[in-house]
Amino acid sequence: MDETPKEPGAPDxxxxxxxxxxxxxxxxxxxxxVAAALVIRLRAPSMPLPAEISLPGGAxxxxxxxGEEWYAVVTDADEILIFDRLTGEIRQRVAIETAP
Known part of the structure; x- marks a missing residue:
């Protein structure tokens, strides 16, 4: 008889x-x-910012x-200025309120 001993739990x-x-x-x-997604995402061209941004009131x-159609600047006067990327005009002003 040629039987080799089997390990207990061999199928498991x-x-x-x-x-x-x-x-x-x-x-x-x-x-x-994940690595490929990061490489693809980071190599995607972004829209260039204008060479100069004029902030009102010396801020x-x-x-x-x-974003794709806008850029936002946070000023030292606690205000967010949202500019249109094509025209360079201010779209919106958002005042930042400080917490009590």
């Missing part, structure tokens, strides 16, 4: 080994997908953010 170990292999492949695919800019 094969199943766990297969699960670990599948998980590894899925994780590698996920990391590659100084403390922060800047932009």
């Amino acid at each position: 170990l094969r199943f766990i080994k297969a699960l670990v292999t599948v998980l590894t492949i899925v994780m590698i695919g996920g990391v590659l997908t 100084r800019a403390t922060a800047l953010t932009q």
Whole structure:
């Protein structure tokens, strides 16, 4: 009789080994997908800002953010000025209120 001793729980170990292999492949695919998405997103061209932005009343800019059709400047006078990207005119003014 040629019987080799079987490890206890051998079918369970094969199943766990297969699960670990599948998980590894899925994780590698996920990391590659996230990396590719970051590269694509960061390489996308953004609209250039104007060379000069004139702020009313001698205000100084403390922060800047932009959207596709606008850009916003936060001033040292606690005000947000939203400009139209094409015309450069102020679309909206938002006063920043300080918390009590």
